[in-house]
Amino acid sequence: MSGAPLIQLSGIRRAFTHGAVTSEVLRGIDLTIHAGEFVAIVGQSGSGKSTLMNILGLLDHPSGGTYRFAGEDVSTLSRDGQAELRREVFGFVFQRYHLLPGVSARANAELPAIYAGVDGKARQRRATALLERLGLGGRLDHRPDQLSGGQQQRVSIARALMNGGEVILADEPTGALDSASGAAVMDLLRELAAEGHTVILITHDPAVARIARRVVEIRDGVIVRDSGNGEAVHPAPAPARRPDRHAPALFALTEALRSAFAALAGNPFRTALTLLGIVIGTASVIAMLAIGEGTRRQVLARAAATGTDWIVVMPDNDNPALPGGRMTLADAQALAQLPNVKSVNPGRWTTVTLTAGAVTLRSEAFGTSTAYPETFRWRTHRGSFFTPDDERAAAPVMVLGAAVAARLFPGVADPSGRYVLANGIPFLVTGVLEPKGPDERGMDRDDRVVLPLSTASSRLTGSTDLGGIQLTVTDTARLTQTKGHVRETLLARHRMEDFFINDMASRIAELGETQSAMAGLLAVIASVSLLVGGIGVMNIMLMSVTERTREIGIRMAVGASGRDILGQFLAEAVILAGAGGLAGLALGLAVGVGAALALDLSVVFQARAIALALAGAVGTGLLFGYMPAGRAARLDPVRALARE
Template sequence: MTTPEPLIALAGIRRAFTQGGVTSEVLRGISLTIHAGEFVAIVGQSGSGKSTLMNILGLLDSPTGGTYRFAGQDVSSLSREAQAELRREVFGFVFQRYHLLPGVSARANAQLPAVYAGMGGEARERRAAALLERLGLGDHLDHRPDQLSGGQQQRVSIARALMNGGEVILADEPTGALDSASGGAVMDLLRELAAEGHTVILITHDPAVACIARRVVEIRDGVIVGDSGDGEATQPPPAPAARPERHAPALFALSEALRSALTALAGNPFRTALTLLGVVIGTASVIAMLAIGEGTRRQVLARAAATGTDWIVVMPDNDNPALPGGRMTLADAQALAMLPNVKAVNPGRWTTVTLTAGAVSVRSEAFGTSIAYPETFRWTTRKGAFFTAEDDRAGAPVMVLGATVAARLLPGVADPSGRYVLANGIPFLVTGVLEPKGPDERGMDRDDRVVLPLSTAASRLIGSSDLGGIQVTVKDTGHLAETKRHVRETLLARHRMEDFFINDMASRIAELAQTQSAMAGLLAVIASVSLLVGGIGVMNIMLMSVTERTREIGIRMAVGASGRDILSQFLAEAMILAGAGGVAGLALGLAVGVGAAVAMDLSVVFQLKAIALALAGAVGTGLLFGYMPAGRAARLDPVQALARE
């Protein structure tokens, strides 16, 4: 009869550990073959190397010498991911200390290997329940480990070992922490599994426990000193139970990632809340600052556009008319009025005046202009009427008050029309009050002014007919650039030098929009700094979490979690943490924005794009700052992680 190839073949396996510069060899050339279906007990005293051997057999540890072939394949050629897949698909571990996840039910512990194998949720639930019922735990499915006895916890670990089929059961001192009755029950279970076709490898220091195995291998000081069998199958082993149906293994089941993340975060709510605070403040700052910045931008642009975008302004390039050039006259305005596409021309000149009415005196700006003022600036009178063309031709001492001036100069007077006020000591008749406009894009009060005929301002207040500027209203804004060119050419021909500059409201508004957008972006960048600080907090708590949960990571690796699975889990935790902070920050940011609008009379505009950007930034911060801790967790050595308290 042809001897079948051994399932496990060890040749010259060595394992040395170095600590503090001192190297000690635990395994000293182990050669061992085990066939499928065998029930083998590896027995030896503490320190003999039997647990180290089991860790190597279960791919939790790697030898420093020799070869290990499983089903004919050299396992040293397998990547960490491939070794994790082999642990997940073939091996089932039963540990002396059970190594169950705290805080979750027996059912959840039992089905953990199937999560990494890609088994569907309902199928996992059914199989875990069936295994636990078979092991006498049908009434304890939802009990946590701290609600179970030692024997019950060990049976849960056996159910977990069988979850993915458990072709090879590795039991490390499975009765070491149990009383005799519970220990006997566990050994009976292992005997039954061996009879069903599972390959069972039992690690024990107790010869009485080892004697139930069909084969006993004794190890002492890192070498095999006795073997009751020759390592060959004497008869075909019974066929093991069929593996449960499952899908292709995924990186990590989302439901398990979410459950694990929420459990971990809920375990220390105060620390979690403090960590969330940084993300909450950062997200709220971004949302509130973007909303305030956008509201301010729109408000500024609305104020700038309130006077229309269909006009061009021409200003002298020298404020001192005594110097050569830099003068602009009514003749210039008349020449510009003759250009094509020009609807109206409004010349003007500013000066400062002292206004007096009774015992009240105020300082304000006076604007000498033409009757085209209301049309050019889209600014009508609220009370009374604007001055007339006749007033302008006659240089009549009349003026129209801005709303702020009227309120300060003539408080309590509903309609100042028909009253006289003094401007620099000269009496002027008030013909009306302008509609209030509020502050301009620079925050200046546009209602703090008076308007009077240009001829009156020149003769009575300024003493010069030179203009401070000309506003040219166009008929068709589609030809605005062409009209600007005509204005420039006309003035160059008249002045023989470019002692003026030209601007238009459309360009001005575009410049304002660019400036305001830059300001809003700067506010967002400043606010994002706090979000980065929150991200650093996420990284800190995740590093602490990896340290505190090292043994849990080892358990997950032992049942088949790959490095990618662990990476996905901790990244999911970081993103959930940051995402929760982002949602809370959204609520806070909305509240701050609304509060600013009410308390400070600010214009606040919440944009869906900005909100989505802030939330994405929060989650992205969790992803970015969670990657290093997650990568650290994924690189942990399984056997060292399991040994961590």
């Protein structure tokens, strides 16, 4: 006796249901095969022999009965456990070869070792040695379409032996070959059996079956003849040593990368259209965040240019039920006595018509005090500011904003000493304010004129009421406390809260929050493109799974687990999305730079925002690639192999 059987089938049945019709292909198979046997299973087409082979190789599951391999009930194994058994024990030789079409003979032979975790150099050495032994040393780098049928079948035999091939399952291995090639393949199978491999040959040809040591005939789903007793003829030498493992039996990243780039190159136009959404989405996020951040910093910089050490108090006339809402010089004088108040600058705005020569324009006039340059950090660019004497005398003098000066006196570098009519009243220009540009609201701060408050009250407005009071503080750490003192003082004077108080620090914080919210909103809107791109990735991956179903079946047959297939297609989705993300990064940088140059926008690229956009692109690929990858991992190996 040769010991316990390697394969033991008891009452194996297999039925298929098509709609309301159920057909039973195997009707209770009892079969025992020992290690080292060379068994031929023969039968006419439709007899159930190929179904039996699929069950023996764990590509299919019986509807009933028990299948024990080396004493273990294989039905207790998970899908991945059965995949491991196919990878480590079984080697398949198919009638139609089932080689991956886009890779070389050596890469096809290496495939089982990839899933076994054998490193690249060891795989190549093993595959090369096997192919050379099979007479394909000069065809290592040839693709299947460059090989004859007999050569392709020898490649499939090399693949079957890659991880040792303890059990060789050959399904009609000579069916698609000419007689000479078929004879050569059978000689190889005979050699493998002599070396100790258990060889199970499926054929309909009695002449081919006679080469085996034992013939089992199957007809209408039952065994009708068995020439052997289920024992090896003689103790056989151990099969060839399997290649050393250098890593866990996980899908190699290099194979995922190769497969992903092959998918990219296989249909570049479709891939480009699919990635367009990811590219546009990533570019939009990067560009919008850069423009939003640049705008935020620019607005805050403009707001902070006047300092953060001041408080502004303005009358509040919004409530018609309040009779107050007036602010006077007496209020300003009272506030000047408060602790921590460095200076007080009362002011009032009014609109004036300015005329110089043939030029007439409308502008804003601000009546204020000599503390204006210090309070607003706004010096004169040409000439000088008006003096305390001008303020006391209500002198008809004014300082022009840079934009007003340029329009009233085009081509004049310094209009100081010239006269301007304001509402028909002549005013002497004493100087020009330094240019400031737009404020945080986009208003042109240079479109103004500044004059003594006393002059504005007596010559332009006819009222001594103030439009507001601006206070600078000595210690900004006590700014909140000072705001409280201001409020208490004005409440005591007015006996009602007909005013409101603001400070630049709070205003800058509010502006920062507003601008950040706007930038975030822009990023969210731009992210919609990433969502669209993710749907595109899902579509192309679903198409890829459909188009590559047979390839998935081949990979499963040589030992790929569901986890391996899931990892492969997820890797492809991530690589596709990552490629789109990188292209989107380049486009986003180009758009941002173009906006800065062409539209004079402030653009700030942040590493965090770029990393976020790229992570979003990759995450989108991962999220939307999971469903197609899961579908691929759940495919039935037999049905997948049968797909054209």
